[in-house]
Amino acid sequence: xxxxxxxxxxxxxxxxxxxxxxxxxxxxxxxxxxxxxxxxxxxxxxxxxxxxxxxxxxxxxxxxxxxxxxxxxxxxxxxxxxxxxxxxxxxxxxxxxxxxxxxxxxxxxxxxxxxxxxxxxxxxxxxxxxxxxxxxxxxxxxxxxxxxxx
Amino acid sequence: xxxxxxxxxxxxxxxxxxxxxxxxxxxxxxxxxxxxxxxxxxxxxxxxxxxxxxxxxxxxxxxxxxxxxxxxxxxxxxxxxxxxxxxxxxxxxxxxxxxxxxxxxxxxxxxxxxxxxxxxxxxxxxxxxxxxxxxxxxxxxxxxxxxxxxxxxxxxxxxxxxxxxxxxxx
Numbered sequence: 001x002x003x004x005x006x007x008x009x010x011x012x013x014x015x016x017x018x019x020x021x022x023x024x025x026x027x028x029x030x031x032x033x034x035x036x037x038x039x040x041x042x043x044x045x046x047x048x049x050x051x052x053x054x055x056x057x058x059x060x061x062x063x064x065x066x067x068x069x070x071x072x073x074x075x076x077x078x079x080x081x082x083x084x085x086x087x088x089x090x091x092x093x094x095x096x097x098x099x100x101x102x103x104x105x106x107x108x109x110x111x112x113x114x115x116x117x118x119x120x121x122x123x124x125x126x127x128x129x130x131x132x133x134x135x136x137x138x139x140x141x142x143x144x145x146x147x148x149x150x
Numbered sequence: 151x152x153x154x155x156x157x158x159x160x161x162x163x164x165x166x167x168x169x170x171x172x173x174x175x176x177x178x179x180x181x182x183x184x185x186x187x188x189x190x191x192x193x194x195x196x197x198x199x200x201x202x203x204x205x206x207x208x209x210x211x212x213x214x215x216x217x218x219x220x221x222x223x224x225x226x227x228x229x230x231x232x233x234x235x236x237x238x239x240x241x242x243x244x245x246x247x248x249x250x251x252x253x254x255x256x257x258x259x260x261x262x263x264x265x266x267x268x269x270x271x272x273x274x275x276x277x278x279x280x281x282x283x284x285x286x287x288x289x290x291x292x293x294x295x296x297x298x299x300x301x302x303x304x305x306x307x308x309x310x311x312x313x314x315x316x317x318x319x320x
Contacts, residue, residue: 001190001191001192001193001197001198001199001201002197002198003190003195003197004187004190004191005191051224051225052221052223052224052225053223053224054221054222054223054224054319054320055222055319055320056195056196056221056222056319056320057221057224060186060187060190060195063183063186063187063190064187064190066183067180067183067184067187070180070183
């Protein structure tokens with residue numbers, strides 16, 4: 001019983017923390033983010049296992065985390081609200097070459113991020129070449145270029 | 151011409167029959183996983199209502215409280231409740247089968263026994279009693295050191311004894 005409860009507590013805690021800290025925390029992982037992730041997993045491990053180092057406990061915890069994740073995926077398919085709560089929705093950050101400042105500030109994305117994505121994905125040079133820049137649910141920025149003028 | 155089969159114009163190595171079988175396995179597997187987690191919640195794999203058990207009725211002189219299912223090296227407890235009938239004198243003499251003690255690492259006994267006497271097949275722990283005739287409880291904290299079925303017996307010298315079984319998961 002305890003293993004399942006511990007697993008569930010950690011799962012939901014991490015889910016909430018990662019949602020609150022914003023979309024971009026999982027995408028565009030810097031080296032520091034990566035180290036942070038390692039520290040988080042190390043810290044979590046202690047709380048998850050407690051003093052029980054049995055094989056049974058480890059298996060049960062893994063099962064619990066997977067089952068919860070699967071249940072969440074299933075719920076996300078069923079309910080738009082759960083989907084929004086757990087993952088959020090895509091946001092348009094730039095339209096017809098014009099950055100939407102308020103949205104960009106709130107999403108912690110700046111013009112440089114958009115330009116970088118535009119260069120990387122589409123080989124574009126300037127903001128005015130972009131029709132739409134969208135912050136996707138998975139945390140990445142996607143770019144739709146303006147049709148080329150003749 | 152490559153050897154990859156075609157679907158329309160698309161060269162794709164697709165095997166829908168296999169995929170459908172895999173989906174079925176995944177569905178059954180998910181159900182099984184959910185069942186296992188529910189079983190764990192109920193205590194089938196240690197700690198929980200299915201595991202926790204108390205022998206005898208509230209009026210019996212010797213009652214044991216323990217987990218039917220324990221886990222290898224995980225901190226566990228065995229409580230021995232002595233009724234008034236089992237504690238008539240100034241001390242309680244409780245014995246535990248050696249065979250049981252061999253399979254675990256005893257961390258602590260609360261209260262600590264004043265003396266431990268070694269018998270052939272048992273250890274006798276002697277506890278001084280503050281209030282003779284009013285019963286008491288003794289708590290053993292231990293870590294199982296052997297996986298599998300474990301049998302034990304706890305008794306009061308010159309009085310009743312209770313056998314019990316535990317299953318220790320690896």
